[in-house]
Amino acid sequence: MSASTPQRSAAMIASIADDGVPTTQAPFGHALAELAERDERVVGLTADLGKYTDMHVFAAAHPSRFVQVGMAEQALMTVAAGMATTGLVPFASTYSVFATRRAYDFIALDIAEPQLNVTIVGGLPGLTTGYGPSHQATEDVAILRGIPGLVIVDPADAVDVEQAVPALAAAPGPAYLRLLRGAVPRVLDRYDYRFEIGRAAVVRPGNDVVLVSSGLMTMRALLAAERLSEHHVDVSVVHCATLKPFDEETVLREIDGPRLPLTLENHSVVGGLFETVASAMVRRGVSVPLRPVALPDEFLDAGALPTLHDRYGLSTDAVVTRVLTELGRG
Template sequence: MSTPTTKRLTTSAMIASFADPDQRTITAPFGHALNAVAEQRPEIVGLSADLAKYTDMHVFRDANPDRFFQMGMAEQAMLGAAAGMAEVGLVPFASTYSVFATRRAYDFLCLDIAEPGLNVNVVGALPGLTTGYGPSHQATEDLAILRGCPNLTIVDPCDAIDIEQAVPQLAAHAGPTYLRLLRGKVPAVLDEYGYTFELGKATELRGGRDVLFVSTGLMTMRALQAAARLEADRIDAAVLHVPTIKPLDTETILAQLRTDRLVVTCENHTVVGGLSEAVAAAAGYAGISTRIRTAALPDEFLAAGALPTLHDRYGLSTDALVEQVRTSL
């Protein structure tokens, strides 16, 4: 008697794509942008902790094999080596997953790179909730860890346009940087708003009299989608994109907060220690009293699963943003 076979279920939990099904995307924008700037700057080198394919560093590796260094699964050694390269005039871009760059190699980033102010660019893939592999790979607290590190510039890009424009500015920046990398097929949305990335600056993408979304990273894309949806309810929503988390453009943010609009901060990061707390602190120190709601990940270890399901569960989806505004007004 034969035993019936059971079809084995598969999961796409590791696929780090948050693009909508019909959304315009650009493949590996970081790798191609790094190649472009490297053509003009021979001092640029690339390093990877055995994750070149999964951080789009393979694009640079294949085009510049003599300027690429495979460091293996040794993130501390990779950042130490990058520091040494910077000391002799090279400009390293060191890539790995965000969890390993921040949790595992923080001391090397802090003392070998940030303390002497070296031009080392740390590129962290899978920031926040951009993978369904669970807490071992979800860097939900990387901003909280790194915002306290002196001399470090932190960039959280929205899309491929942000990444393409940020890379040459990070290379030209004198001190160390940390880029929250969106890799693979990355949505391209900001060019529809006449946007230009400027390191250290926040940009208003659309105005609105009722609601102000203060957003960073992929959540700017969701804020723009939510603002468009809210028009059907005759709710006029503005979107202020904050791609540089540190140093924070407090001047622009505070100017936007000095209204009676509902403020919703949006970030692909835990509620602890990221953009939301930075905005609230800036408002408090400036004596600005305003209504602030937060769309961010909870202060807990997250579940594993498919990204669309997890974004709905933890409040990062466009539907969740729209509902939060509707119930808060």
Template sequence: MSTPVKRLTTSAMIASFADPGQPTTSAPFGHALAELAARDSRIVGLTADLGKYTDMHVFAQAHPDRYFQMGMAEQLLFGAAAGMAEVGLVPFASTYSVFAARRAYDFLCLDIAEPNLNVNIVGGLPGLTTGYGPSHQATEDIAIFRGMPNLTIVDPCDSVDIEQAVPQLAASEGPTYLRLLRGKVPTVLDEYDYRFELGKAAVLRGGNDVVFVSSGLMTMRALQAADELAAHKVDVAVVHAPTIKPFDSATVLHEIAGDRLVVTLENHTVVGGLFETVASAAVRAGVSGPIVPVALPDEFLAAGALPTLHDRYGLATDRVVERVLSELG
């Protein structure tokens, strides 16, 4: 009798990437924004018919008089947010990352970024955090946004990053783009004496053989892979870079200088994201040596169960470990 094949399943649309039994925090963005608004009357929340799916509904329940449902019209969402910022409010506008990057780019660029307004764009389902296929997988959002002047880009790892980032984004001059992790978000960084600081990278652990430079949910995977590689007698350092732009070149370059294997890890296409940001900084500084990317391929991805897709496209912890061992030979 053959052994049944174990099938990896999850909700395709709003899927959690948390491991079974892993500590999580529910709707960290929504709660952080509601708490900030209780202290700052300038905070307003807007969404394009996606309040429930970007955790903005938590803010709406706490501050209904400061919540604006703009309907399925991202251009209107960003235009209204720009107008609110012009009169001194601090808007947080949520939608899916694909709609922010692909559908409303011109409004963000000319209505918000060019006048350098304090508008905070919150993009749900970044990278491969949904199984719904190319229409909802924002695998190239950072690549689209990196060239926009004045725009700050944040790719948080977990609930700690999100909770601490929200007030700093509100206080930052100019527009920001947050790659939102929503729902039950893993809580990881509380074990590493870590605090989010806008524009800064952080060394979470040291290591003599390999240096991981990671952002977003891939920092969680980097830490897991580092633990597993220790069993293979491979000592791995992990540098978390939650702010993609402006990039903390000084911290990252200090860590990747030397003869250790350097690996970047990101929940984004290999084109135009963290890998190319690190590689560009290294070339400009004259830091030599190969940099190995762990990233999504330059292609439209399949639909399916999220764990299966992470395994197929190399984001799963086991795939990261295999990649490093193969590079070390």
């Protein structure tokens, strides 16, 4: 193996944290293990991906409440559903692409239709890996949004993940959590923020531009806002941790005005945050131009993750440039 190979691999699975941003290791695994200390109903399952969805942390803390089903994502959903019918509270983890593309029917009919308390934990959502279309779940939200009663959560950072885990366990129905794993950024603890299912949060006020964001793009929105202040651009950031149910009231109140609105998401421009906001605007008669920062409607390249984020417009530098261009200063 050449000396360059480990560097290339590391770049393809690099942390999504920008330079200088503090991180927390495996917040999902630790939050789930901590929750299980307080609630004996909590169980964890995975389909041969415990290490790569941070479920291994839970497995080490609670081995008798951990189930490894092997490479069988459809069985994973069915087993989780069966556990939920007995009163247990399952968290079932795999990669987002496998949950959505391989196990959709089992999620829809075994979990969602009977409204069981199962949280599906999807690793590598959007462009959080450089390993090409087989692993990049750029359309996972679009696939799952049509399932009735399914909560969809796209956390921004470790703070969001830590608060979402107990909230989803306490909610009565099914949920899909877009997992941030490994060294996860920690940014929201600088703001007066609390996760709440179905609520968006104005984490940063501003007078010139409104960035409506979800997932890791909230971190990028906040970093871009700081950079844009150097250009005398005052930026508001609205974080939408819950994509379904969607907080139309908060988001439309923020974008219905003279400020330039953009949506920022780690997802295809089709079927995600941008279209959710645009649909709400049409139905409620809000007629302001809305610009998307999102992944294109195409299969993405493989390569080093930081390079791909620059290429597809998700990096902090790209967001700053895009806002300045939209304002006519680019």
